[in-house]
Amino acid sequence: MAQDELSEIAQKMKSEWNRRVSHDYRFWMSDGHSDDTVMWASGERDFSIMTADLPERLGADARLLDLGCGVGRLLRPAARRFGHVVGLDVSEAAIQQAQQFFSDDPRVELVAGNGFDLAGVGTQSVDLVISFAALVSMPVVVVAHYLREIHRVLKPRGVFRAQLYFGTERLVAEDNTLHLRCYDQERFLAAAKYAGFTNEWVRDLDLPFQVSFEDLGMHAKVVSFVREDHAPADSLTIAAALASLKPQGTSVDEVDREANDLEYWMTLNYAETLANRGELERAKATLAYAASFAATTTIDVRDLLQRIVEKVDVPTVAPRDAIWRENIALIARRWPELAATLTNCQENAAITLGSSVDGPIVRSRGQCLDHETKPRSAGDAWARRALKEDRIASAEELVVFGFGFGYHLEALATLSEKPISVIEPEVAVFARALRERSLQPLLARLKNVIVGTPEIAGVFTPHAELIIRPQSQALYPELCNETKAKFYGTRGLTALHPTIAVLGPIQGGSLPITGYTLRGLQMLNQRVREWDVSGFASGYHYVEKFFFDRQKSQGVQGVYLEMISQVLLEAVNEKKIDVLICMAQAPISGRVLTELRNRGVVTVLWFMEDYLRFSYWKELAKFYDFVFTIQRGRCLDEIRKAGAGAVHYIPMGCDPGIHGPVSLTPEERQRWGSPISFVGAGYHNRQQVFASFADMPFKIWGTEWPECRPFDRMVQEGGRRLTPVEYVKIFNSTDININLHSSSERDGVDPTGDFVNPRTYELAAAGAFQLVDERSLLRESFEPGKEIITYNSVRDLKDKIAYYQNRPEERRVIAEAGRERAIREHTYGHRIKEMLSIIYSNKFEQLKRREDGSAWKKMLDRAAPHNELAVRCQASFARGEEPILDGLVADIVNGKGKLSETEQKLLFLYHVRKQIIRMRREEMGHNK
């Protein structure tokens, strides 16, 4: 910073502090004590805090400097303890007052500083520098200069003690001389090191009144440093080290106004305090002081002024009941159900009130939902900022997440004519707002108010935009995300039209789920592209024929998988995609995923495996924007830590098109049916459990079962792989279907099993009765005992088989309830909708931009004037095709009725191109 700018800031400090001290030095410089006696007492207290545990070497002959001494509150005890004390303050008014206090004390030397150095204090002339409640309101650059100066004036191994705020870095405009600054502790200590100090300790500052502001992350501290011999860095370096953030407030006007408004608000509150204490004259003088410097303030202090005036004149009780009655009457007229909810709402201890220049503010669990000090102007600034955003500017409707006490909404309603709806997650907050603030004009203006768990159906329109209040987001992050997901997710389903490729594995359990996923997407009218790579499986296994050494074949298979990856990348070159959903085990490498992401493709992995058993996610998670898991808890954290963009839980499901009741002939029942069946691969625990079923009428279907006894008689049709249609027949013709989640390590039922396998949903959807082992996540999907029957041990399983074997009616009721639940909540359609909601809510802007800039968009715009062509283009677009001629003519089949003119023209173009290409080839000599 240039010297003249620094001088300017220093000058501002000087003049503003002169003004404050002239008004009331007790208020501005000593916690607003009512008289000097209390002020001196507080000085004693603070001095002892600042000088606790001083080294012995600082004896009575030591020299002390109090930086920012004000009127000398700490100088009295200091002078008593040390032989020589220097008080320095930027305010001449303060120094003059101090001179009056210390006029006959030779130990006290008073210096009016220039605001950026300690000129007048000799080099290496003091042993101890203290600064209480002074550095905290100084601009960073001034602090940096002072640190250098303190180093200069201190003797070697001299001590510097400062009262500071450490915590969440909070800086205000550089030339703000009143607001408290809060530093990041590590940064400040590092900066002090640059300035030539070693930190001795950092201690909490405890005072009889609130001095730390936990909710803002500001912790009052006393910090002790020792001066080192090395020379300090320059002040720029120190300043840069002190603060990472740019000061808030960019325009000079704004900076001035903020400082002004705070001072104004503090002054008025002080006036109110004085009025409350009965010091009416001082209160009036304070009001006059406020008016003297803050004539141009923009904040609305009518409420506060009204209160002061009322206190000064005739005190009255605020008509809170009347406010509530009027507000709730309006609510009852517009939203009767909401009125009922609000009337029944209990007071909530976590909701507390505060006051500001503009009126009451609200805190929920300590978080202030309005601006702490000036909610009205802050709300205005917020609304202006919001309206500047393109998406908001172009929206037809606005939906705001977070009501608080509504100041920001009042501003928004004034600045914008668009319909506004609001979501307030906490009923108690909104109820409180209705008690504290007269909100009828705002409530009349709002289109819709949703309170409590957001059900956005009412506020959702395709052209509405959601604006999220940071305060409300901080307080209800989950709910906010959910709202965002519902809002943009739901909206994305209609407003976005990405091409979604679905990549299955070349083989294995998630292969059929790939098909279900595709159908789910199609049902949601998404533009889908299937990447069926199952045809590569035979080649993959063919490699094994060439090697004895399994490692060698695995090595070559790795190359083979990379080749498949490359095929996919080349396919994208030909046919663009926007979203790629990979099923577990999908053969795609990090290299290709990275390349796709570089091209703006959103990458998604549905990791439908036990993350503890299959660990390949550790390598691959970082290549995905979204990973969906079938487990919760640590699984989500671990995959997130592995670098995935976002990780969410989405369980498996059923496909009602496949998994449903089927009617079977007696022959089919004979073939597929059994009193007890199991369908699935022969994992360790299943073998171990089902070996003991040898004496039961029990059929096993599936692969990887031993051919030895007792399985030779249980396993059906040679243990071949079954198709989904076949196993649905088994489900339907079996009395009791056993479902046992696989384990390769444990015997029997895994007591810690969490995720629910697809079979559970498939059996339920088929309307089949199943006994399934207990899983911690099962209860989210089905109600045990009512919709599904669980077992927790082999013994339990056998007991339940015995019980249900002869109770067909009970089985039927449970199976039906299970089916009903599965169809209602657990289809792949539901799963995909949820998945897309998450993807679309998080990537809405990216996908929208991509779509707006896409070739399709251009083509659709161009086609718009040609009605039939436009419809045809739309249809081709909806089918997920590329914007190419072949796609447009694909369904124009000769001889399927009369061709329209548009169809003939397109066919004409199609054949022109074909013919010309053929002729060119001939010309090129392809036809020898």
Next chain:
Amino acid sequence: MVMKKRHPHKTNILLVNITRLGDMLQATPTIAGMKLENPDAKVTVLVEKQFEDVCHYLPHIDEVVSVDLGMTCRSLAREQDGIIDAYEYVGEFVEDLRRRKFDYCLNMSSSAYTALLLNLIGIKKNGGWTADDEGYRVIESAWAQLFATSVFHQNRQFNSLNLVDVFRCSADIEEHPKKLLITVGDAARRHAEELIREAHFTNTGPIIAIQAGASQEKRQWSTEHFARLIRILVETMNARVLMIGSKKERAIIDPIAQAVNSPNVAVIAGKTSIPELAGVLQQSQLLVTGDTGPMHMAVAAGTPVVSMFLASAYGFETGPYSADNIVLQPVIGCGPCNPNKPCARPDCHDQISPELVAAMVRLRLAGPVLSIPHDFADPQRVIIYRSFFDQFGFCDLQPLNATTFDLWAPYRDAYRRLWLSDLGGYAIPESPSSRTPPSALQQARTIEGLGDVITLAQQGGSFIKQLVSLIQDPRGSSREMGVITSKLAELDRKIEEVGFRYPPLGPVTRMFIFAKENLSGSEALGLASQMGGVYESLVDRTTKLNHYFQAAGR
């Protein structure tokens, strides 16, 4: 006037001939004929933009409309909004063509896009290919159907009608100039003279143009053959040789010229515009060429040609359309081959020796060649033809050596008579022409499979009778009609199969299929009666074909 005509009167004619120079030249007798027969008619030609200029050198064209397919393809290559650009362009020129209110159109391009375009324009009377409202290609005139039949590869060797004539007859044109036409302006002529002067030939003999390039590599006579031929011409005939062609063909021409290395060989390929090339050809006494665009241009410029029909080229089909040109057609089991298939071993090239070509050049330079000495050329290797016009004004080829080894000649002859009689309405005697002595095959006196076709066609006739009575019967069962319809479909399939099985029956069965495909109308009785006619016609044609064939054997 004896020819059968569908649309004798035309006033505002559109001729669609979009993409090839040769095709346009071959249309000139038809255009001239249109003007001869309908002196007040306006003839508009629709061509691809790059050929627009050339059309100005073709006589009797009143207006040229061009379509920029190159640009359209470039737009389409962009896909996306390029498709819309192309679509809008199509819309504009379709509108432009509609505004011109043509009353007759002749489109002899079998391409799907021209057919679609014509349906879009909606011209009522058509001589060639168009499309119906469902996008099917429609060939209305029997002559155009014959065109399609004749170019169908399996049928080619049974055709002896020059496509220029088939084209002409499709438009019902009987009067015509019996040659192709091009206007050689003074400027073009002067440029040609300049080119010849600049060659500084030392020889003083005839100027012989050589077109060495060919459209396909398999039709490309070898560098060695051309070099040897040119050496003979230069050294033994005192000839001055002009090597013509396009710039692209320099890759073929330059090695030949270098091999000959004579001051009497001038390469002017790439130095002439199309009219200038016509000027050069006009200045030449003769052109030696394959079946190429310059061959047609020489014919149009009035210069005789000695032409080699190698590989897929077939002299009867696309030979030089004027009298007294020489056509050399190799005799080889695989020729003429399929134009769409490549050939790695073009043995047909060696059937014709440079010496033979040189000898034919020498003969032709002396005047029209009406006969050649016995054993002049081995009839097992090549048949030498002379072009002429028959009594009906159709171009034909007269063999100058024996056709003993041309197995298909009698069939070709029988078919020629059949079509002239049946489609043209000309009175054709059943006696054979004297020029086709009986071949070994002909000794059988009958065409194999012919009886099957007649039986099937007669069956068809009786099915139709049943169908007609069912249609006429108010209680006629639609199920029974369905049964008959499917029997007819099966029958047609069998007829087509006979045509595949016995190649000489290919043309007559293919014509039958085209006739059925192009039945028009939706009224059941009318359609049934038309179908009945098609079966009757098949019986008649097959019977006639047999008579002509047997007569040829007598």
